[in-house]
Structures are given as C-alpha cells and as structure tokens.
Amino acid sequence: MSQRPFNFSAGPATIPQEVLHMAAAEMLDWHGTGMGVMEMSHRGKAFMAIHAQAVADLRELLAIPENFRVLFMQGGGLAQNAIVPLNLSRGGTVDLVVTGAWSQKSYKEAGKYAQVNLAASAQASGFTTLPSPNTWQLSKEAAYVHVCSNETIHGVEFHELPDLQALGSTAPLVIDFSSQVTSRPVDWSRVGLAFGGAQKNIGPAGLTLVVVREDLLGHAMAVCPSAFDYTLVAEHDSMYNTPPTYGIYLAGLIFQWVKQQTETLADGTVLRGVAAMELRNKTKAELLYSYLDSSDFYSNKVAKDCRSRMNLPFFLADESRNEAFLSGAQAHGLLQLKGHKSLGGMRASLYNAMPLAGVQALVAYMQDFERSHA
Numbered sequence: 314m315s316q317r318p319f320n321f322s323a324g325p326a327t328i329p330q331e332v333l334h335m336a337a338a339e340m341l342d343w344h345g346t347g348m349g350v351m352e353m354s355h356r357g358k359a360f361m362a363i364h365a366q367a368v369a370d371l372r373e374l375l376a377i378p379e380n381f382r383v384l385f386m387q388g389g390g391l392a393q394n395a396i397v398p399l400n401l402s403r404g405g406t407v408d409l410v411v412t413g414a415w416s417q418k419s420y421k422e423a424g425k426y427a428q429v430n431l432a433a434s435a436q437a438s439g440f441t442t443l444p445s446p447n448t449w450q451l452s453k454e455a456a457y458v459h460v461c462s463n464e465t466i467h468g469v470e471f472h473e474l475p476d477l478q479a480l481g482s483t484a485p486l487v488i489d490f491s492s493q494v495t496s497r498p499v500d501w502s503r504v505g506l507a508f509g510g511a512q513k514n515i516g517p518a519g520l521t522l523v524v525v526r527e528d529l530l531g532h533a534m535a536v537c538p539s540a541f542d543y544t545l546v547a548e549h550d551s552m553y554n555t556p557p558t559y560g561i562y563l564a565g566l567i568f569q570w571v572k573q574q575t576e577t578l579a580d581g582t583v584l585r586g587v588a589a590m591e592l593r594n595k596t597k598a599e600l601l602y603s604y605l606d607s608s609d610f611y612s613n614k615v616a617k618d619c620r621s622r623m624n625l626p627f628f629l630a631d632e633s634r635n636e637a638f639l640s641g642a643q644a645h646g647l648l649q650l651k652g653h654k655s656l657g658g659m660r661a662s663l664y665n666a667m668p669l670a671g672v673q674a675l676v677a678y679m680q681d682f683e684r685s686h687a
C-alpha cells in the first residue's frame with residue numbers, strides 16, 4: 314500500500330488505510346453473498362451477522378459490562394444533546410459541566426427539555442482548563458450530570474472521569490465521548506451513558522454510538538420521537554428503524570483493526586487493542602506538545618494536566634503566516650490542519666488512525682517552517 318497524505322481533520326477524519334482497502338475489496342460482493350453491504354436488508358442474515366460482530370468487538374475492546382446496552386443510532390452527537398434529556402431527564406433537573414464548545418451546545422439544547430443547572434464552567438479561562446470536580450455545584454435531584462470527556466474544538470480532555478459518588482451525587486454520569494471513544498479505556502463504574510458520533514475515531518459520519526446502562530432505560534418523555542427512544546431502540550437491537558447499515562459495517566472493520574493493533578513495552582509486555590491505542594496516542598500527543606512547548610514560534614494554550622491527546626489546537630506567534638503554513642503543509646502531504654473557525658489558528662487531530670509517522674512528519678515540517686521563517 315502506498316502511503317497517502319496524513320490527514321489531521323477533526324472529523325470526518327482519517328480512517329485506517331487497511332480498512333478502506335477492505336471496504337473497497339468487499340464493495341461489490343460481501344463474502345460471496347453477491348451483494349454489497351449497502352444493498353442488504355438490515356434484517357437479513359448477512360447484515361445481522363455484521364451487526365452482531367461489530368457489537369461484540371466493541372464490547373470486547375471497551376470492556377463494556379453486561380448491564381450496558383450498545384445502540385447504533387443516527388443524528389450524530391448533536392442530536393444526542395436532545396435525545397439524552399428526552400430519555401433521561403424525566404422533565405426534571407439536569408447538571409451540565411461546560412468545558413468547551415461542545416458541552417456549551419449540550420447545555421443550551423438540554424434547556425429545551427429539562428431544568429438545566431450549570432454545575433461548573435471553564436469559560437472564564439477561555440476553556441483552557443477543566444474545573445476541578447470538587448468545585449462543581451451539583452444539584453440534589455439531578456437526573457444526570459453531563460460532561461464532554463474530550464472537547465474536540467478547545468482541546469481539553471478529562472484524563473480521569475469524575476467520580477460522582479465520591480462527590481455525594483447519586484446521579485448517573487453522561488459523557489459525550491465522540492472524539493475520545495476507543496482512544497483509551499473507559500471506567501464504566503463511573504458512567505451511566507456514553508454517546509458519540511462515529512466520524513472522529515470509529516467510522517463515517519451518519520452513525521452514532523450510544524452505550525447506556527440498562528437501569529436508565531424506560532423513562533423517555535412522552536414527546537420523545539420513537540426512533541430516538543433508547544428503550545425501543547434497545548428492545549429492537551438498534552433495528553427499530555433502518556439503522557445506518559454501511560456505517561455499522563465500516564465501524565465493525567475499524568473495531569477489527571483496533572483489535573489487531575499492538576504496542577510492546579520496554580519489558581516485553583505486549584499491549585493490544587485499546588490499551589495499545591492509548592499508549593500510541595499518548596506517545597503521539599507528547600511528541601507534538603513537547604515540540605510546541607519548546608518553541609516560541611508556536612504555542613498551545615491549554616493547561617498541561619488537561620490537554621487532549623486527540624485534538625491539539627495550536628497557534629503561530631505571527632498569525633500572518635497562517636496561510637503560508639497551511640499551504641506548505643498541504644504541499645508536504647499534511648492535510649486539514651486549519652483550526653476551527655471559532656478559535657482560529659491550527660488544529661492537529663491525532664485520532665487512532667493517525668500513525669506516529671504522521672506526527673513525526675508534522676513536527677519535521679513545523680521545524681522546517683520555523684527555521685525558514687524565524
């Protein structure tokens with residue numbers, strides 16, 4: 314396989330090349346069925362097998378406990394900002410922790426369906442820090458507490474999920490892990506529900522993943538659209554209506570790919586799957602952050618203890634060079650580094666499918682650019 318350019322898009326984002334080759338090879342005829350996956354009934358044997366395998370592989374990769382259900386839905390992460398309160402709030406109070414653009418959106422949307430308590434906000438820091446959980450103003454009767462475990466735009470990440478019980482709350486924790494899922498393990502003992510759009514780490518746009526603890530099902534508000542009622546979706550194994558079949562298939566190929574990934578520690582221990590991804594992602598992020606910190610030419614403004622491993626926003630000290638930086642990067646096979654419009658500057662997204670070689674190539678380009686422009 315020839316090396317394609319390295320794609321640093323925040324999403325839709327790069328997909329492992331092996332997966333794209335496999336999908337291409339199977340496009341016209343999946344496993345001798347004479348049909349492509351897009352052409353199959355979602356209720357037929359072939360697709361049911363694809364779906365069951367994808368769910369089983371994800372459960373294994375993320376060590377999802379038995380009492381959680383895996384749902385594949387549509388509408389993206391943004392639709393979940395409504396679907397979560399429609400299913401869990403019972404029209405009561407919910408606690409929101411605002412740590413960046415995505416949780417800000419969740420906060421606004423939840424207000425259409427529930428009483429929203431702003432438990433904490435990092436807005437005053439320009440979303441460069443995370444408010445410490447022991448400062449959160451949690452409400453007594455909250456139906457859930459929502460956090461975004463990785464803020465894709467601002468580049469802040471919870472490296473440890475909050476332990477709500479230790480904070481005196483009995484509410485379930487809801488995490489938006491759109492841009493974090495499968496990049497590291499999840500501590501399910503602290504989570505009631507996790508959701509994410511697929512297009513960052515686990516597939517194409519159009520597929521949404523929901524992992525929900527069973528005891529939270531059964532309380533959707535009467536106005537909740539049936540197709541978005543977790544209980545109905547769970548009862549029908551994500552086939553209440555036609556699920557995004559091709560997205561599920563592609564996510565399944567990506568889960569297989571993650572399962573095959575290994576990293577070897579100095580003592581010879583071999584890490585596999587999500588543990589291997591976590592180590593690789595840490596290595597990749599540290600490489601870029603340490604270069605950013607060593608340079609006066611570039612900067613990242615996020616506090617060190619909450620810097621995202623997945624999304625690294627950075628800025629040139631002289632922003633008049635942004636265009637030259639981006640066009641030079643593109644010429645070097647380093648694509649989609651332009652920052653989100655709300656922040657400006659640059660952003661390198663280092664999802665699972667970004668190899669270490671891509672980050673090395675980026676740092677080498679940045680060093681060259683710095684030398685020739687400093």
Ligand SMILES: *Cc1c(COP(=O)(O)O)cnc(C)c1O
Binds near residue numbers: 388389415461510511
């Ligand atoms: C991308 C993203 C979303 C929105 O996903 P859509 O699929 O565009 O609805 C929500 N939350 C986070 C953290 C994201 O990164």
